[in-house]
Amino acid sequence: MSQIVLSLGFGLVTASILALGAVGFTLQFGVTNLFNLAFGETMTVSAFVAYLAMVSLHWNLWWAMAAGGAAGMVLSLLISRLVYLPFLRRGTSQFAMVMVTVAVSFILKNVLQIFSGATYYSYQLPPERPIRILGMVFDARQLTIIGLAAASLLGLHLLFKYTRLGKAMRATSDNGPLARSVGIPTDRVVSAAWLLSGLFAGIAGVALAVDLGTFGSTTGGSYLLPIVAAAVFGSVGEPYGAVLGALVIGLASEVAANYDPQLKDVVAFAILVLVLLLRPDGLRAGRVQMRAEVTA
Amino acid sequence: MTLMRKRWLAACALTAAASITAAGCSSSSSGGSAGATGSSGGTAQASGAGGTYPLTAGVLHAFTGQNAFFGLNAQNSCKAAAVQINAAGGIMGHPLNCSDYDTKGDPADAVPVTQRMLVSASHLVMVVGPDGSDIPSVLPVLEQAKVPELNTVGDPRYDTQTSPDFWRLTPSDSTQAPALAYYTRNQGYTKIAEVFTSDLSAQTTTTPFQNTFSKLGGTIVKALTVTPDTTSYQTEVAAVLAAHPQAIVGEMDAQTAATFLSEMRQQHGGLIPVIMTQRAIQGDWEPAVGPAIGVPTMARYVTAIAPALQASGTAFTAFSTALTSIKANQFQAKNPFVAATYDGIVTVALAMDMAKCTDPGTFVADIPKVTAPASGATVVATYAQGVAALKAGKTIDYVGAAGAMVFNQYGTANRPYAPWTYSAAAHNWLMGTLLPVNAGL
Numbered sequence: 001m002s003q004i005v006l007s008l009g010f011g012l013v014t015a016s017i018l019a020l021g022a023v024g025f026t027l028q029f030g031v032t033n034l035f036n037l038a039f040g041e042t043m044t045v046s047a048f049v050a051y052l053a054m055v056s057l058h059w060n061l062w063w064a065m066a067a068g069g070a071a072g073m074v075l076s077l078l079i080s081r082l083v084y085l086p087f088l089r090r091g092t093s094q095f096a097m098v099m100v101t102v103a104v105s106f107i108l109k110n111v112l113q114i115f116s117g118a119t120y121y122s123y124q125l126p127p128e129r130p131i132r133i134l135g136m137v138f139d140a141r142q143l144t145i146i147g148l149a150a151a152s153l154l155g156l157h158l159l160f161k162y163t164r165l166g167k168a169m170r171a172t173s174d175n176g177p178l179a180r181s182v183g184i185p186t187d188r189v190v191s192a193a194w195l196l197s198g199l200f201a202g203i204a205g206v207a208l209a210v211d212l213g214t215f216g217s218t219t220g221g222s223y224l225l226p227i228v229a230a231a232v233f234g235s236v237g238e239p240y241g242a243v244l245g246a247l248v249i250g251l252a253s254e255v256a257a258n259y260d261p262q263l264k265d266v267v268a269f270a271i272l273v274l275v276l277l278l279r280p281d282g283l284r285a286g287r288v289q290m291r292a293e294v295t296a
Numbered sequence: 297m298t299l300m301r302k303r304w305l306a307a308c309a310l311t312a313a314a315s316i317t318a319a320g321c322s323s324s325s326s327g328g329s330a331g332a333t334g335s336s337g338g339t340a341q342a343s344g345a346g347g348t349y350p351l352t353a354g355v356l357h358a359f360t361g362q363n364a365f366f367g368l369n370a371q372n373s374c375k376a377a378a379v380q381i382n383a384a385g386g387i388m389g390h391p392l393n394c395s396d397y398d399t400k401g402d403p404a405d406a407v408p409v410t411q412r413m414l415v416s417a418s419h420l421v422m423v424v425g426p427d428g429s430d431i432p433s434v435l436p437v438l439e440q441a442k443v444p445e446l447n448t449v450g451d452p453r454y455d456t457q458t459s460p461d462f463w464r465l466t467p468s469d470s471t472q473a474p475a476l477a478y479y480t481r482n483q484g485y486t487k488i489a490e491v492f493t494s495d496l497s498a499q500t501t502t503t504p505f506q507n508t509f510s511k512l513g514g515t516i517v518k519a520l521t522v523t524p525d526t527t528s529y530q531t532e533v534a535a536v537l538a539a540h541p542q543a544i545v546g547e548m549d550a551q552t553a554a555t556f557l558s559e560m561r562q563q564h565g566g567l568i569p570v571i572m573t574q575r576a577i578q579g580d581w582e583p584a585v586g587p588a589i590g591v592p593t594m595a596r597y598v599t600a601i602a603p604a605l606q607a608s609g610t611a612f613t614a615f616s617t618a619l620t621s622i623k624a625n626q627f628q629a630k631n632p633f634v635a636a637t638y639d640g641i642v643t644v645a646l647a648m649d650m651a652k653c654t655d656p657g658t659f660v661a662d663i664p665k666v667t668a669p670a671s672g673a674t675v676v677a678t679y680a681q682g683v684a685a686l687k688a689g690k691t692i693d694y695v696g697a698a699g700a701m702v703f704n705q706y707g708t709a710n711r712p713y714a715p716w717t718y719s720a721a722a723h724n725w726l727m728g729t730l731l732p733v734n735a736g737l
Contacts, residue, residue, distance in 0.1 A: 003534060010530030017527065110360065118364030119580060120550060122587030127561050137534075139562055211528065213558030213588035214551060218361065222525050257531035261522045262494055 007254040009136025015250025016149035022230035022242035024200025030237035031193035037101040041108035043205030043220030046072040065206040072202020080194040112217035235282030356425040358401035365580040373637035376618035384680035403433035428497040446640040464708040465636040473504035475713035481512040489518040489541035498547040529556040543569040550584035558588040567597040576600035604714040605632040606699040611677035615697035639696030664703040
């Protein structure tokens with residue numbers, strides 16, 4: 001029993017990182033309707049920017065994470081403006097757009113490899129004293145990551161509920177042409193969605209690199225699958241669903257590891273398949289707030 | 297790739313293979329110009345290149361992706377060998393070039409790139425690679441082409457293979473496992489946790505290790521097979537610690553080991569002794585694991601059981617000098633896999649000199665002869681020494697940078713193993729005392 005409780009704690013850390021990534025992924029999809037498979041590389045670039053901030057500028061981890069988040073925002077916006085938007089304006093089909101995102105992913109991954117080499121990097125963080133809470137074991141950094149994820153998601157909730165930008169995002173997501181016709185500057189709203197998505201990708205990338213202890217040019221891309229799975233689990237385009245998906249995948253995989261580590265992915269993805277069988281549009285289908293038409 | 301293109305490449309590969317097979321060598325030819333495949337699938341004479349056309353060693357490895365370090369290691373081995381061979385006047389006057397072919401570490405990419413290499417490489421005389429994940433899919437294609445293939449895979453399935461073109465330069469995992477068990481037991485550890493990743497190259501060690509360790513009186517208190525590169529191993533680490541092992545024995549890739557061991561350090565407040573297979577001394581391991589757990593911690597707790605390396609003498613100096621001349625990281629000079637691959641390439645070059653022929657179908661039979669310790673054989677340490685001895689009509693025994701490389705009937709060069717520990721001061725792995733063959737059993 002104590003091992004299961006321990007696993008739940010470990011699962012919370014994994015779920016927090018997945019939630020940051022999945023929310024960023026689904027938020028951008030909700031507003032732009034674009035399934036962006038280059039999301040993982042945005043995470044990796046952010047992890048590298050944070051590394052440079054720590055090594056070259058001697059910033060502490062949290063300032064470096066802020067730098068990573070900022071880098072994610074800039075990269076995300078640049079890719080959307082310089083690559084995706086021209087294709088969307090030409091009416092490129094959704095399937096072709098997915099291939100464009102795959103191409104961007106490959107380009108970023110290989111450029112990263114050219115600069116970083118076939119090696120790994122680490123923030124070289126010193127070990128911290130274990131903190132026991134209700135039978136679970138964390139360290140201060142993991143608790144900070146959990147707190148950061150919770151704060152980010154709360155901030156997103158407040159943004160949607162109480163700000164004009166959040167409401168404009170929801171409106172654009174729900175019906176882009178209608179939102180435009182009532183005077184919502186959908187172009188700027190879409191840009192804001194890319195920026196926010198990039199911020200989440202950046203923070204998730206740095207948090208992932210902290211949790212793994214080491215990272216390389218392929219790290220972000222390697223973890224895209226569980227992030228997408230969490231987003232799909234909770235209905236793509238639905239941030240609250242993505243959080244739920246991240247929790248289920250994070251907790252289920254860690255608990256399953258108690259029985260056999262190789263069951264980790266099996267159990268997590270079996271649950272995903274089961275949910276999709278019962279609810280083909282994801283767990284929160286019908287409650288989607290961020291589904292959208294493309295545009296800009 | 298379209299079906300038509302695949303068929304076209306396959307047809308070209310078969311044509312190239314047929315041309316190699318058909319080509320013969322004049323044993324008296326000093327030019328030794330026949331046989332190697334030309335870019336158009338023809339022979340040296342057919343290409344009209346006279347006596348000094350370059351020969352190609354195809355380096356078929358992952359150069360991108362997570363296993364890219366395999367390609368970089370093999371590339372450096374090949375370049376260093378080519379430097380030494382070309383400085384001695386080439387192989388019967390033919391310079392040796394190294395050409396890279398990127399399998400991306402993915403069998404699906406490896407086969408088409410192999411076919412492309414076979415049809416496009418000019419005068420291909422040997423293939424260096426591929427690594428363990430690609431070899432099952434690539435080997436049939438290479439066997440059909442009848443080009444000698446030099447690899448360092450550990451998979452015991454190849455322990456009794458019979459292809460005349462398969463040359464394994466480092467020992468099988470079936471001999472690594474007893475060395476791992478022997479060292480672990482000899483350190484006084486009777487209760488250990490076994491942690492291997494689920495990939496094929498790691499799994500081939502588990503059963504022979506378990507068998508030998510139990511024969512030596514050891515107990516495995518926890519055996520885990522972990523999936524590589526997941527976001528966390530916290531639960532697995534907790535399970536290992538709950539079993540209270542004296543040490544951890546296993547094989548993990550760089551990223552997995554970095555995450556697993558740093559999480560162990562976090563949960564346990566430090567590490568327990570960790571004994572890894574040869575995977576730990578591959579080039580990507582220390583840069584990943586060292587910073588993640590701290591280099592002093594790695595130096596103190598981690599030991600790798602890997603093939604022994606000569607690390608001194610004329611052969612090693614020549615190898616090290618060649619690595620310097622190609623501006624390779626000197627870290628690689630102490631990597632037994634890099635040294636063994638370098639030795640393998642020099643061996644194949646000497647086999648061509650012995651056969652006086654660059655036709656793979658002819659010189660392949662001479663590959664084991666140039667490293668066989670026969671009575672009266674002249675021991676040579678460099679390519680130049682080997683050529684000089686052969687020209688003097690002597691039988692040679694090439695003992696290279698990695699030490700003696702004696703091939704058995706199945707094309708495997710078994711070597712002794714040794715424990716390697718990381719030295720923070722030397723920034724490199726340092727070899728300990730040789731371990732007994734088959735754990736002394």
